[in-house]
Amino acid sequence: MSLFQATQSIKNAVVLINELDSSKFPLLLSRIIQKLHLKDERTFSEEEEEKLQTAFNLSAGDLELVVQTLEFFLQQAAYHLAKPAVFAEQLKQVGVAEEKVSTVVETWQGSARDTIQRLKHRTLAPKQLTDVNWRLNLQMAQASATKQKIPNAMFELGVTDEDNSEKEKIRLEFTHDELYQFYNQLETVQKQLDGLS
Template identity: 30%
Template structure:
């Protein structure tokens, strides 16, 4: 993981570095920044749409006419993806507009100050609505957790010298797959998944859950 920003950090994977750098270069070519703000606002409106959140061929054609510095459809998609990525990271880190601007300017993101201001203003206008919309949708896909149970189990480790009891915890997660329904009942397909944790693994798991809860609390 490479940090793109300081503090809580907008970040991206190693294999995304080149694509994002190209997207940033495209962002910085859009002048005046007010024109860039219109693009950002358009992207956020798409994300708030309850229907198709991707740009149609006609919409892309119109955007290419509005932004002649973006030479083709492939570069336009790269630009949109780069802008969307910044907004998604702002959502994940629950950044307010001022913090987003700070993250973009006090880092090695490459985004110019004037274009960072456009991100700040677009996030000020639509950021809260985007956060509220995101809370109402599951982001992980059609499979959701329905229920869970757990039990403690003791394993006996034998050696030449002694017997040692090793405590483990078994979790049974019940999930529902809304895209695969039971042909007889037409209800979502149910699956039980059993996961075993050692004491150390369980501690690490709950530490991550706590971090997730902190992020949700920031958005709420």
């Protein structure tokens, strides 16, 4: 099993990681792993990034590469539920220095359980469906045609943001054919989900 490939970007980041001040490196890692589950939030504020650039003697671009690569390493470890020995071996294979490998693996060991739990609760979509209301309507006539029956379905979907702060209602209307087509698409999605589990 390979957690990550030694792409040019990773190779460049590894050179920078290996040169980082070893006394400050654990603090950087600790902060990264604390914020790993927060999808839309930056790991460091602009002010903190400036301080880190000075502390580690890195350009803004190099710091971003280091942080993103360390985040990637930790996300891959979480996704694959990597054992410490396997994680260490994978880091060594891409060229991370022994001392830095030890620090990354120790940080991972201390935070793996909490990190994995928090990542499990992270959603991919910014909005989540919370409730569904529906009703059927039957249009019996209109000015140009008196004897007609046109059924349609009205749906009201309640969605909230990740933090459940704001509830929004989305209203949809389907004809019989549109609803049947939508149903078939949902069936396809369900089969694909069943295939994954």
